[in-house]
Structures are given as structure tokens and as C-alpha cells.
Amino acid sequence: MDEEKKEEIKGYTFTDKRGVEKEETQEFDPQSPEDKDSVGPTRTIDFTTLIMSLASSALVSMGRVPDPETGTVQKNLAFAQQNIDIIHLLQGKTRGNLSSDEERLVEQILYELRMSYINALKDER
DSSP states (O other), X not given: OHHHHHHHOXXXXXXXXXXXXXXXXXXXXXXXXXXXXXOOOOOOOOHHHHHHHHHHHHHHHTTSSOOTTTOOXXXXXXXHHHHHHHHHHHHHHTTTSSOHHHHHHHHHHHHHHHXXXXXXXXXXX
């Protein structure tokens, strides 16, 4: 019966890779047939990239810029507000751990997004 239960229980397998050397990664080659369907090269994600990504999503959601994939302008102010709130949350959680340039970037982006959000709300009325 013990073996029957083991066969019935299917779950996740977690592998602790801490302390294990990284495997070599191959670079993206757009000419390679294997990489033709890939989205693009893997880029290093840093704090600035994360903030810019969230800000871009907020602007698309406010209808301020067209969606880069479809080229259409759509409004979803709830999603825009959520992205602004996430940036604000990150600002609080990273306080004291950012460079002065990163702090300034977050402050400026939050200001610009909030002003744009207010204008988007006014446009809906």
C-alpha cells in the first residue's frame, strides 16, 4: 500500500542550486534556426529596468502610448493605478538601498505617472 500511495502522489520537485556553478548560457543568434522563434536576447534586469517596465505598462494602460505589440491604444486605469502602486511600494521597500540616481528616477517617474493618471481620469469625464 505504501508503494501505491507513492505512485498516486505527484508533486513538485525542488532542486537547491545554491553553491552550484552556473551553466554556460548560449548567446542569442537571430540568424540561427533554433533562435528564430525566441523572443530576443536575455538581458540583465536591474532596478532601473524594472521601474521603467512598470512605468511603460502604466502609460500603455492609461492610453498615453500605444501597446507596443498591437499598436492599439487601450485604457485600463485600474491596471495603470496598480503599476503606479507597485512602483510606490518598491520605493518604500528599497528606501536607503538605492543610489541617488535610482532614487531620483523613482521620484520623477512616480510624479510623472501620477500627473498622467490624473489627466487620464479627467479625460474620462
